Amino acid sequence: MSHETDEVSEAIACELRLMDPSVRMSRSFARELLDPEFVEVGASGRRWTCDEMLAALPDLDGAADDGPRYEPSKFAGVVLAPGLVHLTFETTMDGSRARRSSLWRKQGADATWRMYYHQATPIPPDSM
Template sequence: MSRETDEVREAIAGELRLMDPSVRSSRSLARQLLDPDFVEVGASGRRWTYDEMLAALPELDGAPESGPRYEPSDFTGAVLAPGLVHLTYETTREGNRARRSSLWRKQGAGARWQMYYHQATPVPPDSV
C-alpha cells in the first residue's frame, strides 16, 4: 500500500465522520475535523466560514440522528502535495444528488487531517 493511498483513505475517513449525525451534532467533534481556515460553498451557493459552519452544523441536513442521512458514493482522491488531498464524490439524500469536492490538509508532525475547503454542486434529477 502506498503512502498516497493511506493519505487518501485518511481523508475519506474524515469525510465520512463529518457525515455522521453524532459528529454533525457535536461542535467539539466537528472542530477536530475542520481546519481553522475552512471555507465551504454549499449546494445552495452560500459561502460558509469555519465559525459559521460550527455554529450551524448541528441544525443542518444530516445532523438529526433519526433523520435522513447522506449516502456517499464514488469517492476518488489524489495527493496534490505533501499534506494536501483532494477528494471528489457524490451524495444522495432524500433523492437529491450532489457532486462534492473537498480539500483536506495535514500541517506538521502529529497533526490530524482536517477539511480545508468543501464545495457541493446539486445534480439535476435527469442528469447522469
C-alpha cells in the same frame, strides 16, 4: 481517477466522519475535522466560514440520528502535495444528489487531517 494511498484513505475516513450525525451534532467533534481556515461553498451557493459552519452544523441536514443521512458514493482522491489531499464524490439525501469536492490538509503541531475547503454542486434530477 483515484490514486488510493494511505493519505487518501485517511481523508475519506475523515470525510465519512463528518457525515456521521453524532459528529454533526457535536461542535467539538466537528471542530477536530475542520481547519480553522475552512471555507465551504454549499449546494445553495452560500459561502460558509469555519465558525459559521460549526454554529450551524447541528441544525443542518444529516445531523439527526432519526433523520435523513448522506449516502456517499464514487469516492476518488489524489495527493496533490505532501499533507494535501483532494477528494471528489457524490452524495444523495432524500432524493437530492450533489457532486462534492473537498481539500484535506495535514499540518501544524497535531498533524491531523482537517477539511480546508469543500464545495457542493447540485445534480439535476434528470442528470446521470
